[in-house]
Amino acid sequence: MEAAKILTQLEKEDFRILSAIELGMKRSKYVKINDIRFYSRYPIEETLYRLKKVHKFDLIIRDSSGHDIAYTLNALAYDLLGLHALVRQNIISQLGPILGKGKESDVYSCIDDNENIYALKIYRMGRRSFKNIKNLRDLIGERSHLSWLYVNRLAAKKEYESLKEVYSLNLNTPKPIGYNRHMIVMEYLRGKELIYYKSIDDPEYIFDHIIDQVRIIFQEAGLVHGDLGEFNIVVDEQGNILIIDWLQSVKSDHPNSRYLLRRDIQNICDYFKNKFHIESNVDDIINSFLVR
Ligand SMILES: Nc1ncnc2c1ncn2[C@@H]1O[C@H](COP(=O)(O)OP(=O)(O)O)[C@@H](O)[C@H]1O
Ligand SMILES: [Mg+2]
Incomplete structure (x- = not known):
């Protein structure tokens, strides 16, 4: 996976810039440089330097049509933010080969520090269709700013919570291990x-x-x-x-x-x-x- 390679080349400052854009995206799809600077709490020089770097890695999309230049995260950047967080929380330590592609997700194998194998499900709704958005309407409510990022995050949260509930019944369903943003980590099934x-x-x-x-x-x-x-x-x-x-x-x-x-x-x-x-x-x- 390309993400694993990029992950090793990013520094914590790069993640902070990506997180700053993510924060801004709660309000609008594209986030102005000045707002990115504000959310990251970096001086403008550092902000510009980091933006240039993550742009070179193809993690952000630039919009220069308006008065101010603005950026938005792409799907890869969002994956990196999620993976980075899961690694930092010691939930996973390494990504393995892909296990399956579902209707609206990619599922990868991964391991933790103790070599336990897990499945990592990454939501990718909106990639092919927004068919399931209707099913998420209950969760989203009347919020008008409905970005793919938000939808996939809600999907992961919802599935994680259902998994937890079902797991508590001791029926052999996959044990939920953790989640972050649009990804969930669960027990790996050998079937x-x-x-x-x-x-x-x-x-x-x-x-x-x-x-x-x-x-x-x-x-x-x-x-x-x-x-x-x-x-x-x-x-x-x-x-x-x-x-x-x-x-x-x-x-x-x-x-x-x-x-x-x-x-x-x-x-x-x-x-x-x-x-x-x-x-x-x-x-x-x-x-x-x-x-x-
Ligand atoms: N816990 C798991 N362990 C091993 N493989 C899994 C696990 N969860 C999902 N997969 C594989 O990934 C595929 C897609 O997962 P699924 O949860 O059905 O996603 P979708 O909602 O996209 O259909 C499954 O059909 C299966 O092959
Ligand atoms: Mg499925």
């Missing part, structure tokens, strides 16, 4: 997504196991996944089920929760019917969820 299994030893058992987990998460945590399917369920060699990708989850008191719960279960039933000829009844399953 593969359901969709990549051509055959399964005991599909009936796996099906029941998945439905059981969905039920426990619904009953105990009051949470509905909202995007459940063969892509977001990892199965390991021992037949452990690990449900990932909690961005779109809703609380059971959310107006859409019943609809989403039904859709989640329908997806699982359909998949196991088409691929493994397992018959099930969605209504019976939902009803069994509602009586305790």
Whole structure:
């Protein structure tokens, strides 16, 4: 990853300038030099010197169309700020190869000082589409200045919090380790997504196991996944089920929760019917969820 290489060449003053731009971006997309100077608390010479350096590394975008020159962070700069913070907090120490690309994220492997392996999920919404912004509307509220930076940060926070809630149920879901900005660090799973299994030893058992987990998460945590399917369920060699990708989850008191719960279960039933000829009844399953 290019970011890892740049990371070693930046000094703390460079990060301070990037953070200053980030601060300014809360108010407007482009931040004027004078404001960057203010937020960084550096003298103007240092500010200009650092701006020139990070610009050379292609981390900021310049706007000289207005009266004052202004800058905004690009996605790489935001990645570096997040990675830098995670390293400083001793959550991770080194980045490894990419594990997977999801619909709206890149997932990398990484390790900490004790050589524990983790997965680092970096949100990249807005890269291809803003489809999921609608789902984040609840979180964003009426804030009009809706930058990609803010949206991805909210997404990471939301998924981190859902992961924590689900993890507390002891169901073998990935343990959340930490988060910063638009990235979350979680336990690494040595399995593969359901969709990549051509055959399964005991599909009936796996099906029941998945439905059981969905039920426990619904009953105990009051949470509905909202995007459940063969892509977001990892199965390991021992037949452990690990449900990932909690961005779109809703609380059971959310107006859409019943609809989403039904859709989640329908997806699982359909998949196991088409691929493994397992018959099930969605209504019976939902009803069994509602009586305790
Ligand atoms: N904790 C993890 N350990 C190992 N691989 C992971 C982990 N989390 C995600 N991945 C890989 O990254 C892919 C994308 O992650 P996911 O959370 O589903 O993101 P998206 O919301 O972009 O679909 C997954 O399909 C999986 O291959
Ligand atoms: Mg996914």
